[in-house]
Amino acid sequence: MKKIFAAPLLAASTLGFAGAANAAVVLTVSSWVPPAHLLSRAQAAWCDDVKKATEGRVSCNILAKPAAPPPKTFDAVRDGIMDVSFGVHGYTPGRYLLTKMAELPFLGDSPIASSVAYQRIYEKHLAKFNEHRGLHVLSVFTHGPGVIFNGKRAVNGAADLEGLKFRVGGGMVNDVGKALGANITLKPAPQSYELLSSGVVDGVFFPDESITSFRLEKLIKYATTFPGGLYNTSFAFVMTPATWKKIPKQDQAIITKLSGEVAARHFGKFWEAEDVKSRGVQQAVGIQRTVADAKFVAEVKAKTGKLEQQWIKDAQARGLKNAAQVLKEYRAEIAKLQ
Numbered sequence: 331m332k333k334i335f336a337a338p339l340l341a342a343s344t345l346g347f348a349g350a351a352n353a354a355v356v357l358t359v360s361s362w363v364p365p366a367h368l369l370s371r372a373q374a375a376w377c378d379d380v381k382k383a384t385e386g387r388v389s390c391n392i393l394a395k396p397a398a399p400p401p402k403t404f405d406a407v408r409d410g411i412m413d414v415s416f417g418v419h420g421y422t423p424g425r426y427l428l429t430k431m432a433e434l435p436f437l438g439d440s441p442i443a444s445s446v447a448y449q450r451i452y453e454k455h456l457a458k459f460n461e462h463r464g465l466h467v468l469s470v471f472t473h474g475p476g477v478i479f480n481g482k483r484a485v486n487g488a489a490d491l492e493g494l495k496f497r498v499g500g501g502m503v504n505d506v507g508k509a510l511g512a513n514i515t516l517k518p519a520p521q522s523y524e525l526l527s528s529g530v531v532d533g534v535f536f537p538d539e540s541i542t543s544f545r546l547e548k549l550i551k552y553a554t555t556f557p558g559g560l561y562n563t564s565f566a567f568v569m570t571p572a573t574w575k576k577i578p579k580q581d582q583a584i585i586t587k588l589s590g591e592v593a594a595r596h597f598g599k600f601w602e603a604e605d606v607k608s609r610g611v612q613q614a615v616g617i618q619r620t621v622a623d624a625k626f627v628a629e630v631k632a633k634t635g636k637l638e639q640q641w642i643k644d645a646q647a648r649g650l651k652n653a654a655q656v657l658k659e660y661r662a663e664i665a666k667l668q
Contacts, residue, residue, distance in 0.1 A: 355577050357569075359390045360397040360412040363520060367543050369416060372600040373567075377414075379588050384581045390414070400518040404568065408464040413573040416597075419564045420501020421518060427644055428456045429564040431657055432472050433502030434641065435634050436558035436627075441537075441605065442598035443667035444562060445471035449594035451660045459649060465568040468585075469593035473537040474605040475559025476503060479546070480533025481526065484618060485554045487626050488633065495531045497522055502637065503535050503561040509633045522546060535561065539604035542611050553612065553619045556627060567593055 359377060361370040377390035398406035403417035419426040420433070431451075438444045452470045478485050480494055491512045498507050498514045507514040515531055519540060525531045526549040534546070537559075541547050567589075577585065612619065622630070638657070645653035 355388045357390045357413040359392045359414045362396040362400045368600040368604045372597050380585055383584045388581050407568050407570050410570050414569050416565050416567045420499055423500055426461050427648055428459055428461055430502050430641055432564040433562045434638055435561055437562055438558055438664040438668055439475050440668050441472055441474040441601040442595060443664050445594040445598035446591055446667055447660055447663035448472055449591045450663055455656045466571045466574040468567040468569055468589040470566050471594045471597040472562045472564060473601050476535055476537060476561035478554040479536055479550045481549055481551045482532045484552045484620055488629050494533055497525050497531045497534045499563055505637050506561045506634055538608040539601060542608040547611055547615050550617055553617055554622055556622045
């Protein structure tokens with residue numbers, strides 16, 4: 331009698347499991363920064379919003395450790411090693427050109443405004459060029475305005491950069507550093523503490539947030555800020571296309587509403603809060619903070635102006651014929667949002 335009932339029971343159990351599996355999509359999510367970092371927390375909060383909005387039909391399994399190093403993130407998502415993550419365009423030099431628009435000097439002081447404006451311009455002008463081939467782009471965004479930090483001396487002009495070694499993250503900041511005559515090393519952000527503490531570099535080009543996120547406040551003594559930021563960094567929040575196709579249309583629509591401009595604003599809010607928090611810590615530990623004066627700003631503009639013209643030229647060659655107008659529109663959008 332046991333044999334008579336065993337098969338039906340096993341079949342029912344199997345069918346029940348299959349039904350549950352088909353009813354839910356679990357996204358494998360990875361982050362290459364620590365769990366406490368704002369990017370990890372913002373990504374986890376987005377996952378919570380998706381789970382709630384889809385009534386649990388789509389949820390996230392957030393990996394305890396990164397599934398790939400920072401420069402390999404986009405490739406790892408493309409290849410399905412993880413389903414969702416964020417990446418820095420500048421970590422893969424030469425692959426992304428149009429996105430460098432969002433990294434130019436003096437664009438804006440708010441990561442919320444810069445991110446939302448970037449997403450709007452991306453959707454309207456840049457997405458159609460498919461630079462993210464092999465990826466489903468959920469959103470693009472930026473960090474806060476870039477600052478010059480170091481542990482050696484105050485930087486009040488380009489001449490003060492001579493002899494100092496800086497870690498940079500790639501993309502436009504790499505070009506800005508070279509234009510200013512700085513000695514730069516291209517490395518992912520999580521390596522900054524080791525580089526500074528071992529003396530490999532003297533400073534970093536970073537947004538305010540990164541000083542506390544990567545525990546650098548005891549290694550830094552000086553900060554120089556610029557109206558609108560010395561540079562910015564472009565990010566993309568992406569999903570594996572095959573995974574996207576597995577999500578039912580109803581839930582795709584829900585996720586789409588939580589992506590795009592909504593996600594850009596979401597990441598921007600997390601970044602702005604951390605920038606403010608970090609500035610408080612910097613003040614408390616005695617980091618000497620200087621706002622670049624008009625002379626220094628003019629000096630930087632003179633040395634980096636060619637970068638804007640080069641981006642326009644390169645973007646036009648890639649097919650964005652109205653590149654100068656698109657950049658003007660981006661700046662206007664940021665100004666409207668700040």
